Amino acid sequence: MTAILDAPATAGLDVDRLIARYDGRVPRYTSYPTAPHFTPAVGAGVYARWLAQLPAETPLSLYLHVPFCDRLCLYCGCNTTVVRLETSHRHYAAMLLREIDAVAGLIGRRATVSHAHWGGGTATSLPGDCLIAVMDRLRARFAFAPDAEVAIELDPTSLPDDRRDALGPMGVTRISLGVQDLEPSVQEAIGRMQSYEETEACAKAARALGVGSLNLDLIYGLPLQTEEGVARTARRALALKADRVAVFGYAHVPWMKRHQALIPEEQLPGPSERYAQLNAIHRVLTEEGGYVAIGLDHYALPSDAMAQAAAGRRLKRCFQGYTTDAAPALIGFGASSIGSLPQGYVQNAPTAAAYIKEIEAGRLATVRGVAVTPDDRLRRDVIERVMCDLEVDLAAVAAEHGADPAPLLEAASEGLEKFVEDGLASWDGRRIAVSERGRPFVRSVAALFDAYLAQASDKPRHSRAV
Numbered sequence: 242m243t244a245i246l247d248a249p250a251t252a253g254l255d256v257d258r259l260i261a262r263y264d265g266r267v268p269r270y271t272s273y274p275t276a277p278h279f280t281p282a283v284g285a286g287v288y289a290r291w292l293a294q295l296p297a298e299t300p301l302s303l304y305l306h307v308p309f310c311d312r313l314c315l316y317c318g319c320n321t322t323v324v325r326l327e328t329s330h331r332h333y334a335a336m337l338l339r340e341i342d343a344v345a346g347l348i349g350r351r352a353t354v355s356h357a358h359w360g361g362g363t364a365t366s367l368p369g370d371c372l373i374a375v376m377d378r379l380r381a382r383f384a385f386a387p388d389a390e391v392a393i394e395l396d397p398t399s400l401p402d403d404r405r406d407a408l409g410p411m412g413v414t415r416i417s418l419g420v421q422d423l424e425p426s427v428q429e430a431i432g433r434m435q436s437y438e439e440t441e442a443c444a445k446a447a448r449a450l451g452v453g454s455l456n457l458d459l460i461y462g463l464p465l466q467t468e469e470g471v472a473r474t475a476r477r478a479l480a481l482k483a484d485r486v487a488v489f490g491y492a493h494v495p496w497m498k499r500h501q502a503l504i505p506e507e508q509l510p511g512p513s514e515r516y517a518q519l520n521a522i523h524r525v526l527t528e529e530g531g532y533v534a535i536g537l538d539h540y541a542l543p544s545d546a547m548a549q550a551a552a553g554r555r556l557k558r559c560f561q562g563y564t565t566d567a568a569p570a571l572i573g574f575g576a577s578s579i580g581s582l583p584q585g586y587v588q589n590a591p592t593a594a595a596y597i598k599e600i601e602a603g604r605l606a607t608v609r610g611v612a613v614t615p616d617d618r619l620r621r622d623v624i625e626r627v628m629c630d631l632e633v634d635l636a637a638v639a640a641e642h643g644a645d646p647a648p649l650l651e652a653a654s655e656g657l658e659k660f661v662e663d664g665l666a667s668w669d670g671r672r673i674a675v676s677e678r679g680r681p682f683v684r685s686v687a688a689l690f691d692a693y694l695a696q697a698s699d700k701p702r703h704s705r706a707v
């Protein structure tokens with residue numbers, strides 16, 4: 242497997258130029274239209290109607306959000322707050338049960354479920370018996386397919402025994418561990434002390450449970466990180482024998498996540514250092530670990546379902562990043578969760594308090610969303626193929642949608658010239674192929690087809706492309 246870039250010694254200047262040219266702030270495209278374009282025009286009434294209209298055979302994917310943590314890691318960009326009170330955790334779980342009943346009632350039948358994902362925050366903030374009760378209620382209200390995947394994100398530093406013991410009864414099949422970085426100086430700078438041994442114990446517990454797939458999250462671009470340090474972390478992570486590794490670029494957005502302002506900017510690696518760190522992790526995972534690079538930020542062993550889905554062009558993009566799940570509808574439960582239905586996107590009230598208020602009042606907690614137009618669907622497919630396959634045949638996608646390919650071809654002809662010039666992509670008049678060198682900039686290629694980004698008036702501020 243080739244490295245993302247040439248050796249830094251020979252390519253230093255080139256890297257700086259590429260970064261200056263392409264490291265714009267662009268969306269991560271976990272949806273299209275992206276969340277900043279959701280509006281209050283889509284509220285609880287619209288969501289209720291969309292649920293009732295779901296075609297009978299539509300398999301569902303479920304997402305449950307738990308917006309609580311024991312402490313706040315300084316880099317954290319997730320929707321969470323520090324809540325340690327058990328009564329609050331139990332009350333939140335009771336609200337999830339109510340929301341599940343309400344949503345299932347509106348769907349009006351025991352719909353098939355192919356995938357359930359617990360995220361946060363820290364899902365295991367909820368006591369073990371609550372986690373089991375919520376899963377039991379989901380299984381009562383929905384028909385889980387025999388091979389349904391049940392995934393959960395775990396923080397290895399906060400997994401009390403009752404939560405660990407709940408994973409079996411919950412039927413968990415896939416576990417994702419937050420690792421981020423194993424260097425003590427970096428851990429201190431991000432306010433998250435996590436020993437290798439703690440992480441290893443959690444990975445072993447997951448394996449003992451018989452989970453089919455183990456994922457690790459790593460981050461580059463954190464304060465005090467170096468190229469050598471991230472390579473060391475990646476090497477130590479290899480010993481955990483994960484099936485998948487997600488490698489996220491630290492998104493520093495202190496205007497949205499105010500606690501990130503506690504990270505001194507001078508401790509943050511600059512764009513070319515971030516690039517070198519990504520490349521260093523890429524080399525360790527692909528050359529020493531045998532992982533296959535997938536899309537923007539994932540790595541998987543060739544035996545893993547994600548690598549196989551990627552090879553078969555079946556990979557999908559969702560709010561959690563990349564997924565092998567092909568369900569055409571995603572139902573979100575809990576504060577801030579986002580749902581994706583054939584008609585459009587919906588999002589729940591962002592804070593636990595606002596969410597609880599709506600559910601307690603017997604209402605759905607939907608506060609915003611967007612109905613998707615035929616043009617959105619067409620562009621969403623193009624963007625998804627670029628983000629997942631690094632390749633797309635624009636004429637073929639347009640034909641699948643019965644659409645005129647001209648606007649897509651025009652956007653590509655105009656926008657791709659510089660990418661081609663720099664060896665980041667090739668373009669033959671209908672088909673785009675992003676090169677290995679262009680992988681870190683794939684969001685910028687996808688952005689060429691984003692009709693909303695062109696509307697200058699309300700440009701949202703995103704994190705760096707690399």
Ligand SMILES: C[S@@+](CC[C@H](N)C(=O)[O-])C[C@H]1O[C@@H](n2cnc3c(N)ncnc32)[C@H](O)[C@@H]1O
Nearest residue numbers: 316317318319361362395396419458489491492
């Ligand atoms: C919901 S979070 C964390 C799950 C769990 N609470 C933990 O900390 O281990 C999922 C992942 O998002 C990533 N993440 C969080 N904040 C980020 C940021 N600002 N930039 C990039 N990745 C971030 C981390 O890798 C984290 O493991």
Ligand code: SF4
Nearest residue numbers: 310313314317319362
């Ligand atoms: S990284 Fe995980 S544990 Fe840390 S604050 Fe964010 S969600 Fe909580």
